[in-house]
Amino acid sequence: MIPPTQGLGALALAAVAALGVGAFAYRAWRLYRYLRLGWDEDRRANVGRRLKDELVIYLLQRKLLKRPYYLRGLAHAFIFWGFIVITLGTADLLASGIFGLRMPGAESGAFVWAVDVFAVLVLVSIALALGRRLFFKPPRMHIALDGYVILTLIAVLMVSLLLFEHAGVAAGYLAIRQSVPPFAQLLPLPFPAGSAGGIFAAAWWVHVVTVLGFLAYLPQSKHLHIVTTLPNVFFRSERPRGALRFVDKIEEQERFGAATLRDLSWKQHLDGYTCTECGRCSDNCPALATGKPLDPQKIVLDLRDLLLKEGDLLLKDPTATGTAPAHQLQTKPDELWACTTCAACVEQCPVTIEHIDKIVDMRRYLTMQEAAAPPEAQRAMTNIERAGNPWGEAAGTRGDWAEGLGVPTFAEKPDAEYLYFVGCAASFDRRNQRVAKALARILQGAGTSFAILAAAETCNGDPARRMGNEYLWQIQAQRNIETFGRYNVRKIIASCPHCFNTIANEYPQLGGAYQVVHALQLVQDLISEKRIALGPGVAESVAYHDPCYLGRHNGIYEDPRAVLDAIDGVTRMEIEPHHRERGFCCGAGGGRMWMEEKVGQRVNHRRVEQILAAGDAKGGRPAKVASGCPFCLIMLDEGVGAKGIQEELKPVDVLELVAARITDPKEGLTA
Amino acid sequence: MRLLICIKQVPDSTTRVKVATDGRSIVTDGVTWSISPYDEYAIELALEHKDTAPDAVVSVVGPLGIADALRAVVEELKPDLVLCGRQASDDDEGFVGPALAEALGWPHVSQVTRLEPDSGQLWKEVEGGHEVWKVSGGAVLTVQKSAKDPRYPSLPGIMKAKKKEIPERSVAGVEDPVKLEIVKLEPPPARGGGKIFKDGDTKAHAAELATLLRDEAKVL
Numbered sequence: 001m002i003p004p005t006q007g008l009g010a011l012a013l014a015a016v017a018a019l020g021v022g023a024f025a026y027r028a029w030r031l032y033r034y035l036r037l038g039w040d041e042d043r044r045a046n047v048g049r050r051l052k053d054e055l056v057i058y059l060l061q062r063k064l065l066k067r068p069y070y071l072r073g074l075a076h077a078f079i080f081w082g083f084i085v086i087t088l089g090t091a092d093l094l095a096s097g098i099f100g101l102r103m104p105g106a107e108s109g110a111f112v113w114a115v116d117v118f119a120v121l122v123l124v125s126i127a128l129a130l131g132r133r134l135f136f137k138p139p140r141m142h143i144a145l146d147g148y149v150i151l152t153l154i155a156v157l158m159v160s161l162l163l164f165e166h167a168g169v170a171a172g173y174l175a176i177r178q179s180v181p182p183f184a185q186l187l188p189l190p191f192p193a194g195s196a197g198g199i200f201a202a203a204w205w206v207h208v209v210t211v212l213g214f215l216a217y218l219p220q221s222k223h224l225h226i227v228t229t230l231p232n233v234f235f236r237s238e239r240p241r242g243a244l245r246f247v248d249k250i251e252e253q254e255r256f257g258a259a260t261l262r263d264l265s266w267k268q269h270l271d272g273y274t275c276t277e278c279g280r281c282s283d284n285c286p287a288l289a290t291g292k293p294l295d296p297q298k299i300v301l302d303l304r305d306l307l308l309k310e311g312d313l314l315l316k317d318p319t320a321t322g323t324a325p326a327h328q329l330q331t332k333p334d335e336l337w338a339c340t341t342c343a344a345c346v347e348q349c350p351v352t353i354e355h356i357d358k359i360v361d362m363r364r365y366l367t368m369q370e371a372a373a374p375p376e377a378q379r380a381m382t383n384i385e386r387a388g389n390p391w392g393e394a395a396g397t398r399g400d401w402a403e404g405l406g407v408p409t410f411a412e413k414p415d416a417e418y419l420y421f422v423g424c425a426a427s428f429d430r431r432n433q434r435v436a437k438a439l440a441r442i443l444q445g446a447g448t449s450f451a452i453l454a455a456a457e458t459c460n461g462d463p464a465r466r467m468g469n470e471y472l473w474q475i476q477a478q479r480n481i482e483t484f485g486r487y488n489v490r491k492i493i494a495s496c497p498h499c500f501n502t503i504a505n506e507y508p509q510l511g512g513a514y515q516v517v518h519a520l521q522l523v524q525d526l527i528s529e530k531r532i533a534l535g536p537g538v539a540e541s542v543a544y545h546d547p548c549y550l551g552r553h554n555g556i557y558e559d560p561r562a563v564l565d566a567i568d569g570v571t572r573m574e575i576e577p578h579h580r581e582r583g584f585c586c587g588a589g590g591g592r593m594w595m596e597e598k599v600g601q602r603v604n605h606r607r608v609e610q611i612l613a614a615g616d617a618k619g620g621r622p623a624k625v626a627s628g629c630p631f632c633l634i635m636l637d638e639g640v641g642a643k644g645i646q647e648e649l650k651p652v653d654v655l656e657l658v659a660a661r662i663t664d665p666k667e668g669l670t671a
Numbered sequence: 672m673r674l675l676i677c678i679k680q681v682p683d684s685t686t687r688v689k690v691a692t693d694g695r696s697i698v699t700d701g702v703t704w705s706i707s708p709y710d711e712y713a714i715e716l717a718l719e720h721k722d723t724a725p726d727a728v729v730s731v732v733g734p735l736g737i738a739d740a741l742r743a744v745v746e747e748l749k750p751d752l753v754l755c756g757r758q759a760s761d762d763d764e765g766f767v768g769p770a771l772a773e774a775l776g777w778p779h780v781s782q783v784t785r786l787e788p789d790s791g792q793l794w795k796e797v798e799g800g801h802e803v804w805k806v807s808g809g810a811v812l813t814v815q816k817s818a819k820d821p822r823y824p825s826l827p828g829i830m831k832a833k834k835k836e837i838p839e840r841s842v843a844g845v846e847d848p849v850k851l852e853i854v855k856l857e858p859p860p861a862r863g864g865g866k867i868f869k870d871g872d873t874k875a876h877a878a879e880l881a882t883l884l885r886d887e888a889k890v891l
Contacts, residue, residue: 256826371825378823386703387685394687396701471826 002173003097004201013097013208020212027219028227031273034311041265043235050234053352057233059084063350067582069280072132073350075125079154082122083226086161089115090211097208116165116181123158126151140279140288142297147277150223153214157207164203171196228274229351235267236352241343242501242553244360246509247470257364257468260321261307261314264361271353272304281345281355286585287338291600294338296345296355302330303358326362336362337374340603341466341590342548347581363468377467380594384472388458389424390594399454401426401433407440408451410487416451418443419489421503423496424459425630431637432630438659439495439519445662446531448522450493456483462502467591474510477502481512495519495655497549497629498589504554518550520628520654524559527566527658534661537569542657543611543622544572545636546583547629557581560628560654567657573622575614584610588631608639611649624650626657672788673728674717675750677741677771678710681761690856697856709756711821713814716786717754718822724789738770740840745775750809752788757781757813765813772811780804784817 005013056062061080064073092106105111130151133143162183169180170191191199218224239245247253258264279297287294303325310322326333336359345355367373373381383392399409401422410416420443426436443450461476480503484492492514494500504516526532544564550556557580564572578584587603597603615621625636636651682688682697683705689698706714714731721727728750745753753775758765772779784801785794794801796815806812824832866883868876885891 250826251830254827367823368826371823371828373823375820379820381823383685386683386705392685394685395703396687471829 003093004204005097010098010100013094016209016212017094017098020215023216024218027216030311031219033315034307035266035269035273037262037307037311037314038264038266038269039262041267043237043267046238049238050236053233053236054230057350057352058229061350063348063352066348068577072128075128076350078118078121078125079129080226082118082125082158085111085114085118086122086157089161090208093204093208093211112165113181115161116183119158119161119165120183122154123162126155126158130155138279138283140282140297142277142279142301144277146221146223149217150221153210153217156210157214160203160207160210164200164207167191167196167200167203171200173200222275222277225274225276225351228270232267232270232274233352235270237267237354237357240505240554241346242549243505243509244465244470245357246506247364247474250471250474255365256368256470257366258325258358258361259365259369261303261310261325262321263365264303264325264358268303268354268358268361269307271358272300272307274351275300275304275353276351277301278350280348280350281353284344284348284582286340286342286344286587286603286606289584290603290606292335292338293332293599294335296339296359299331299335299355299358300353302328305330324365326365331362333366333372334599336366337377337595338592338599339590340548340585340587340592342585343552344548344582344585347552360466360468363466364470365468367468368471373467373469374595376595377591380591381464381467381469381472384459384461384464384476388476389428390459390463391424391428393424393428395458396455398422398427398457399452401436402440402452402454405437405440406444409454410451410456410489413449413451414487415449417449418451418491418493419484419487420450420452421460421492421494421499422452422457423494423499423630425634426495427457429630429634432633432653435495435630435633435653435655438653438655439493441659442523442526442532442655442662443493446526448526448531453483453487458483460499460502462498462506463591463594465502465506466589473502473506477507477510477512481507481510484512484514489514491515491517493517493519493522495628495630495653497547497554498631501549501553518554518556518559518628520550520560520563521556523655523658524563524566527563532658533663534567534658535663537567537661539569539571540624541571541573541615541620541622542652543575543614543625544579544654545575545586545607545611545625545627545632546579547627547632548583548585548589550628551583552581560626563654563658564626567661570657573615573618575611575625576617578610578614586627586629586632586635588635593631593634602639602642604635604639605642608636608643608645608649612645621649623648624652624657626652626654628654672720672724672726672752673748673750674720674788675745675748675753676710676713676717676729676731677753677755677767678714678731679707679756679759679761679767680704681707681759684708684760688858690858694855694857695853707756707759707761709758709760709814709816711756712816713754713756713812715819715821716783716814716817719819720786720788727788738767738774741767741771742774744840745771752786752806752809753777753811754783754786755811755813757815768811768813775809775811777809777811778806779811779813780806781813782815783812784815786812 061073061077064076066073088103089106092103095101095103132138133147137143165181218227255263275297277297281296282288285294285296306323306325306328314320314322325331326336339359341356343356349355380390383390387393388395408416410419420439422436426432458479459476460480461473464476465473492503494503494516497518500516500518503514507514527534542564544561546557550560561572564570584607585603586607587597611625612621627633627636633651633653640646640649640651681704683703686703691698717729721729753771755768757768769779780793780795782796783793784796787793791805791807793804793806793812795804868879881891
C-alpha cells in the first residue's frame, strides 16, 4: 500500500518521528547513565550460550510458559510475537512514509498475512489481559495506571492497523499480486462509498503517531522491558545458579557488599529497568506466602526507584554515597533477613532478574560493613569461627557418629576413591547422624571405596556466605580446600545439598575443583548398575520434598525420584502443585536455619500443610515424606511435631529408605 | 572518658579439654583460644558507651597476667574506669578484678550489667533484680552477662584489628604473692546411660520411675 504521506506529509511524519525518537533517546540516555553508576561487571564471555538464551528465553518465551502460568504466558507470547512482526511492519511504514523506501519483503503476501493474523491475536490477548486486571485481579500483581495505559496504547495500535489495512483493501490500494489477508476479508466494515481512502489515511496516521508516542512513553514505564529484556537476558549471569558472586581480594576492599548504589553492578540496575512488575517472583516466595515482610518484586523495584531518585545526585558528585540500599525508605533489613535463598523467584522470573544476588549483596553490607546481622546469625557465625560448625558443638567430636561402623578416615585410608563430606548437620545432629549411618551402610554394601575426614572436616561455609559473611565463607572454604589437597581428594560425596552446592559450584572460585556428587545421584547410579540390591518391603506411600539446593539450584529433580521408584513397595507421591521447580522451601536455607522465625506462619508448618493437602486431593495422605537434605529433615520433623502428627507423617531421608532395604550380599539377609 | 578492659585468653567453650599426662595441666594442642565470655561482655559494655560517645577511648589489655603487672598498665594509660569480666571461664577464680582494684587502691564493683559512664551510674545485678550504684573517680568494674550479647565484629573492624600492633609485656619480674598450685586435674566421669521405659503400662512406668528417683537417684 502506498502511504498517505505525499508532499508535506512526509515532512510532517519526519518531524513527529524525530520528536518520538528524540524523547525516547533523551530519557534512555539518562537511564543509561544511572545504570553506569553500578560497578563494571564483565558479562561478555560465552557469547554462544548468551545467543542461545536469546533464542529460548527471549524469542521462544520459554520462561513465560511455566506452570501454572500457561494461559497467561501464551497470551503474552502472542502479544510479543505480534510485537516482533508488527514492528517490522512499523519500520516499513516509517521508512516508506518518510523516505519512500520499502523494506524487503514488506509487500509479500506472507508478511501482510502475518501482520493481519497477529494483529487479531494481539487484540484477543490484550482483551484477556485487560479482563484479568479488571475482573480477576491477580493477588501479587502490581496494578497501576501504567498497565492500563500500555494495554490501551497497544489496543489503539491494533485497531488502527486493522482499520487502515481493511480500508486500504476496500480502496483497492493492495498491490496486484497480493492475496487479501484473512481478517481483512472476514471483517467487512461498511464503509460509505468513496470514504475508504480517507479512512485509510486517518487510521494510518493514528497508528504511526501512536507508535511514536508509545516510544516516547517507554522509558518511564514498565513496558521498557520490551527493550531491556534483550540485553538483560543476554547478560544474565553465567555462574551456576547455586553460586554467589565471589569477592576477590576481600582483605583489600574498603567497602563490603552493597553499601551504596555504586556497589551494585550495572547489571543489577538493568534488572530494575527490566522488571515487568508481573509478580511471579512474589507469587512463589515462601517468605511472602507465610506473612514475612519480604517481597522479592519490591526489592527489585525499590532498588530501581532509589536509583531513579538519587541517580542525579550520585552523577553530580562522584564522592556522594547516597542512601545505603539496605536502608532505603522502602526496604528494611528485616525484609532482607527473611529470604531463604530458595530461588523460587529466580526460577520464575521471565526476564532473568537475579533477586538473590541483590539480597545477598545487601546482607553482605549489613553483616560485614555494619556488623548488624541478627543476633542469632552472629552467634552461628561465631560458632563457625570457633568450633567449625554453626551449632557450636565440640569440633573434636565431629567424627563420633561413625564410631564402631568401620568407616575409615582419610588418614587411615589415604587411597580411598571418594571423600564422604559429612557436613555439620549429619555429624552433630542426632536425627541426621542416622542419615550419615544410612549412607555409610549403602556405600559399604556397594563396596564403594570411601573415607571421611572426621575432626579434620570443618563447616563448608555456606551458612556464613548466605548470611552475608563472604569473609568467613572464604576462610572456611580455604581450610577445607587445604585439607582436601593434603589428602589428594578428587571425588566428593555430600549427603547435604548445601555442602554439595558450595563445594561443587563455589569452591572453584577459590581454585578447588573436584568431582562432586550428591549422595542420591551416586545411589541412583549404584542401583542402576546393580551394585546394590534392594530387598522387599511393605507397601507405603512416600511424598518427595524437593530440597531447593538440590532441585532449583542444581537441577537434580529426577535422580532422587528414580531412587524412590526403585524401592520395592514405595509408591511415590508428588506434592502437587509444589514439586520440582515449584517446590516449596522448608524454611531453613539462606542461613535461616539458625535464625528465629517470629513473624507470620513458620515456613515449615506451611510445607507440612501442603503435603497433607496434596495427599487429601489425591485421596490418601502419604505415610512418609522423604527428602535429601538434613535441614529439610529437621524442619519437616519440627513441622509434623508441632502439628502432633509425627506418627501419621514421618519425615525421612531417601537414603534411610534405601539403607533399610539393602540386602547384605554376604549373608543374603534383609536388614 | 577513657575505659580500659582486661581480657584473658581461655580455651573456647566448644573445645573438648583433655587433661595432660602430668595430671595437673591441660593439653593445649588443638585448643581454640577465645576471649573469656565475661570479658566479651565487658568489651560490649565499653563499646556501647563508645557508640553513643564517639570520643571515648577504649583500650584492651590481655591476656591477663597478674594484677600487679596490670597496675603498671593502668598507671601508664590512666583510664577513668577499668572493666574486667567477672571471672575467666577456665579457672573461674574471679580474682584478678578485685586484686587489681586493691593494687590500685580503687573501689571495685562486681556483677555490673549496665554502664552510664558520664553520670557514673551503673547497674549491678543482685538476686532477683539490680541495684543502681554510682562511682566517682577511678574504679574497677567486673562485668556480668547481660541481655545484650557481645557484637560480631565488622569486617573493617577485623581488618583494622589485624593490622594493629599489640605490644607484649613481660611479667617475669613480677613476683606472684599468691602461693597456690594445681595438685590434680581429671576429666569428669563419663555419663552413665539413661534408663528407657519402653512398651507397657504408663501407670506402672510412673510408679517405677518414682521408686528409682527416690531409691537410686535419691532426688525425691
